[in-house]
Amino acid sequence: MxxxxxxxxxxxxxxxxxxxxxxxxxxxxxxxxxxxxxxxxxxxxxxxxxxxxxxxxxxxxxxxxxxxxxxxxxxxxxxxxxxxxxxxxxxxxxxxxxxxxxxxxxxxxxxxxxxxxxxxxxxxxxxxxxxxxxxxxxxxxxxxxxxxxxxxxxxxxxxxxxxxxxxxxxxxxxxxxxxxxxxxxxxxxxxxxxxxxxxxxxxxxxxxxxxxxxxxxxxxxxxxxxxxxxxxxxxxxxxxxxxxxxKQLGRFSGTFVGNAESTSPAAAPSPPAAATAATLPAVPTIPVVPTVVGVPNTVAEGVLNPSEVKPPASGTRRARVLYDYEAADSTELALLADERKVLSNAVFSPQMITVYSLPGMDPDWLIGERGNQKGKVPVTYLELLS
Structure with a gap:
C-alpha cells in the first residue's frame, strides 16, 4: 500500500x-x-x-x-x-x-x-x-x-x-x-x-x-x-x-392485351448510359398515324391478324434489333439480335426490320415486318434508324 x-x-x-x-x-x-x-x-x-x-x-x-x-x-x-x-x-x-x-x-x-x-x-x-x-x-x-x-x-x-x-x-x-x-x-x-x-x-x-x-x-x-x-x-x-x-415479363404481355384491369407492358430498360452513349445514336421518335374513320382499331381491341394489318402510306421506319425477343403468341414477331448468317466478309449481319405504328396502339409497341412475317414488337428492343 x-x-x-x-x-x-x-x-x-x-x-x-x-x-x-x-x-x-x-x-x-x-x-x-x-x-x-x-x-x-x-x-x-x-x-x-x-x-x-x-x-x-x-x-x-x-x-x-x-x-x-x-x-x-x-x-x-x-x-x-x-x-x-x-x-x-x-x-x-x-x-x-x-x-x-x-x-x-x-x-x-x-x-x-x-x-x-x-x-x-x-x-x-x-x-x-x-x-x-x-x-x-x-x-x-x-x-x-x-x-x-x-x-x-x-x-x-x-x-x-x-x-x-x-x-x-x-x-x-x-x-x-x-x-x-x-x-x-x-x-x-x-x-x-x-x-x-x-x-x-x-x-x-x-x-x-x-x-x-x-x-x-x-x-x-x-x-x-x-x-x-x-x-x-x-x-x-x-x-x-x-x-x-x-424479357420474361415481355413474353407475358399477350396475356394482358385487351384486359381492362391490366396495364400496358412495362418498357425494358435500355442499356446503361455509360455503355451505350458512345455507340448508339439517339432513338428517333416514330410518327404515329392518326386515326382514320372506318379503319378497325384491331390493335386496341387486343386482336391482331397479320394478314389484315396494312402498313400506312407514310411513317414507316427501318430499325435495328438490339436484343433477342421470343414472341409470346401469333400476334407478336420474334426477334434476333443478328441474322445468324455469315456474309462474304465473315461477319454477322444485324437484323433489320421495318416498323410502324397503328391507331390506338400502345406507345411501347410497334408493328414489325420482316419479309412475309409481321407482328407486334417492343420498342425497347429496337434502335430506330433516322
Missing part, C-alpha cells in the same frame, strides 16, 4: 510538472524543442490519413448496412469475437413476400405468375447484394479497420513517448541554464546528453513508422480497386437480372 501511494504521488507530480511545462510553452515562457519540417510534414500526413480513413470506413459501413441498429449489433459481435448472424437481405425478404402472395392469389393467374417471376429476380438480387457486402467487408473494410486498430495505435503510442522525451529534454535544458555551481551544472549537462540521446532515438523510431504511411496508401489503393471491382460486378449482375426479368 505504501508503494502504491508513493507511485500515485510520483505520477501526480509528473502530471503537474508536465501541465506547468505545457502552459509555459504556450505562453512563450519556456523553451520548446522544435522538430524539423520533414518530420512535421510526416506528422500532418499521418493525421490526415487517419482522419480520412475513419470517415471512409464509417461511410462505407453505412453504405453496406444502412440500418444503424444492425451496425451496432455487428460491432458488438465482432468485439466479443462471436460470429455475426446471417441476415436476410431486403431483396430476399421481398422475394419471400411475393412468393407467398402468389400462392394465395393463385400461381396460375397472370398476377400470380408475374409475382413469382419478380420474386425470383428479387431473390437473386438479394443474393448478389449479400455477396457484394461480404466481398467489400473482406477486401476493403477489414484492411482499413486493421490500420486504425493496429498501425495507427502503434504510431500514436510512439508519438506520445516522443512527446514525453521532448518534454524531458526541454526540462533538462532549463536546469542547465539555471545551474550555478560547477558541479551542479556538470551533472545537469550529463543528464542533458542522456536525455538528448533518448530523444533522438525515439524520434528515429517515430520517423520510420510515419514514413510507413506511404506503404499504407499503396495497400489501401489496392483494396480500393478490389472494392470498385466488387461493386462493378454487383451492379452488372443486378442490371442483367433486371434485363432478363423484363
Amino acid at each position: 505504501e508503494f502504491n501511494v508513493k507511485k500515485l504521488a510520483s505520477d501526480a507530480g509528473v502530471f503537474f510538472s508536465r501541465a506547468m511545462q505545457f502552459t509555459e510553452e504556450k505562453l512563450g515562457q519556456a523553451e520548446k524543442t522544435e522538430l524539423d519540417a520533414h518530420f512535421e510534414n510526416l506528422l500532418a500526413r499521418a493525421d490526415c490519413t487517419k482522419n480520412w480513413t475513419e470517415k471512409i470506413l464509417r461511410q462505407t459501413e453505412v453504405l453496406l448496412q444502412p440500418n444503424p441498429s444492425a451496425r451496432v449489433e455487428e460491432f458488438l459481435y465482432e468485439k466479443l469475437d462471436r460470429k455475426v448472424p446471417s441476415r436476410v437481405t431486403n431483396g430476399e425478404l421481398l422475394a419471400q413476400y411475393m412468393t407467398e402472395a402468389a400462392n394465395d392469389f393463385g400461381p396460375g393467374t397472370p398476377y400470380g405468375k408475374t409475382l413469382i417471376k419478380v420474386g425470383e429476380t428479387q431473390r437473386r438480387l438479394g443474393a448478389a447484394e449479400r455477396e457484394f457486402i461480404r466481398s467489400a467487408s473482406i477486401n476493403f473494410l477489414t484492411p482499413l479497420r486493421n490500420f486504425l486498430e493496429g498501425d495507427w495505435r502503434t504510431i500514436s503510442k510512439e508519438r506520445r513517448i516522443l512527446q514525453n522525451r521532448r518534454l524531458d529534454l526541454d526540462a533538462c535544458k532549463a536546469r542547465v541554464k539555471k545551474a550555478k555551481a560547477a558541479e551542479a551544472k556538470a551533472a545537469a549537462e550529463h543528464e542533458l546528453r542522456l536525455t538528448q540521446t533518448e530523444f533522438d532515438r525515439q524520434a528515429e523510431v517515430t520517423r520510420l513508422l510515419l514514413e510507413g504511411i506511404s506503404s499504407t496508401h499503396v495497400n489501401h489503393l489496392r483494396c480500393l480497386h478490389e472494392f470498385v471491382e466488387s461493386q462493378t460486378n454487383y451492379y452488372a449482375q443486378c442490371y442483367q437480372f433486371m434485363l432478363d426479368l423484363q
Whole structure:
C-alpha cells in the first residue's frame, strides 16, 4: 500500500510538472524543442490519413448496412469475437413476400405468375447484394479497420513517448541554464546528453513508422480497386437480372392485351448510359398515324391478324434489333439480335426490320415486318434508324 501511494504521488507530480511545462510553452515562457519540417510534414500526413480513413470506413459501413441498429449489433459481435448472424437481405425478404402472395392469389393467374417471376429476380438480387457486402467487408473494410486498430495505435503510442522525451529534454535544458555551481551544472549537462540521446532515438523510431504511411496508401489503393471491382460486378449482375426479368415479363404481355384491369407492358430498360452513349445514336421518335374513320382499331381491341394489318402510306421506319425477343403468341414477331448468317466478309449481319405504328396502339409497341412475317414488337428492343 505504501508503494502504491508513493507511485500515485510520483505520477501526480509528473502530471503537474508536465501541465506547468505545457502552459509555459504556450505562453512563450519556456523553451520548446522544435522538430524539423520533414518530420512535421510526416506528422500532418499521418493525421490526415487517419482522419480520412475513419470517415471512409464509417461511410462505407453505412453504405453496406444502412440500418444503424444492425451496425451496432455487428460491432458488438465482432468485439466479443462471436460470429455475426446471417441476415436476410431486403431483396430476399421481398422475394419471400411475393412468393407467398402468389400462392394465395393463385400461381396460375397472370398476377400470380408475374409475382413469382419478380420474386425470383428479387431473390437473386438479394443474393448478389449479400455477396457484394461480404466481398467489400473482406477486401476493403477489414484492411482499413486493421490500420486504425493496429498501425495507427502503434504510431500514436510512439508519438506520445516522443512527446514525453521532448518534454524531458526541454526540462533538462532549463536546469542547465539555471545551474550555478560547477558541479551542479556538470551533472545537469550529463543528464542533458542522456536525455538528448533518448530523444533522438525515439524520434528515429517515430520517423520510420510515419514514413510507413506511404506503404499504407499503396495497400489501401489496392483494396480500393478490389472494392470498385466488387461493386462493378454487383451492379452488372443486378442490371442483367433486371434485363432478363423484363424479357420474361415481355413474353407475358399477350396475356394482358385487351384486359381492362391490366396495364400496358412495362418498357425494358435500355442499356446503361455509360455503355451505350458512345455507340448508339439517339432513338428517333416514330410518327404515329392518326386515326382514320372506318379503319378497325384491331390493335386496341387486343386482336391482331397479320394478314389484315396494312402498313400506312407514310411513317414507316427501318430499325435495328438490339436484343433477342421470343414472341409470346401469333400476334407478336420474334426477334434476333443478328441474322445468324455469315456474309462474304465473315461477319454477322444485324437484323433489320421495318416498323410502324397503328391507331390506338400502345406507345411501347410497334408493328414489325420482316419479309412475309409481321407482328407486334417492343420498342425497347429496337434502335430506330433516322
